[in-house]
Amino acid sequence: MTKQMPLDGKRILVFAGDAYEDLELWYPKLRLQEAGAQVTLAGPKAGQTIVGKNGYPCVADAAIADVDGAEFDGLVVPGGWMPDKLRRDPKVLALTRHFAENGLLVAAICHGGWIPISANVYQGVRVTGSPGIKDDLINAGAVWEDASVVVDRHFISSRKPDDLPDFCRAILEFYCR
Secondary structure, eight states: OOOOOOTTEEEEEEETTTOOOHHHHHHHHHHHHHHEEEEEEEEEEEEOEOTTTSOOOOOOOOEGGGOOOOGGEEEOOOOOOOHHTTTTTTHHHHHHHHHHHOEEEEEEEGGGGHHHTTTTTTTTTTEOGGGGHHHHHTTTTTTEOOOEEEEEEEEESSSGGGGGGHHHHHHHHTTTT
16 A cells, blocks of 8 residues: 555646756755656646756656646746746746636746746735845735745745745645645
8 A cells, every 4th residue: 555645636837948947946846746746847848858057957748838727736936047938928827827816826936936927916915036036026016025935825935946945845735734
């Protein structure tokens, strides 16, 4: 008999694109898988090898254009320079709005907050993020806090790679409440 894991049956979508922050993609991916979740990396093309900001590669499991948000229980948006590129994709924004509007997890770390900003889902939401996008978050109507993790309903955010333990713990607690 196999032991029940806390996230068994949960499907989590993670955006992946060129120059993602390596730790901010891999740490949540592996931690969520360890807890039993099925994690799908969605990039520009299915099967595409994508190189992180620090040179660590990942392979996209699915093309963003082919993703159906209804098949997932939550979204994780890593930082790096990737979010600035992906937020120009209307499908990325539509998927982000889907998760936000349906009360599903929208978790962003560091510069990952650029995607929820462009999806217009942060109005009145308490968040944190890289100090480099603090003004962007505030101008998008978010309430910015300088903390390792901020949880506001189904929105979870963190500032930087050093915050990853708190970020992932908050995601797990979100699903285990």
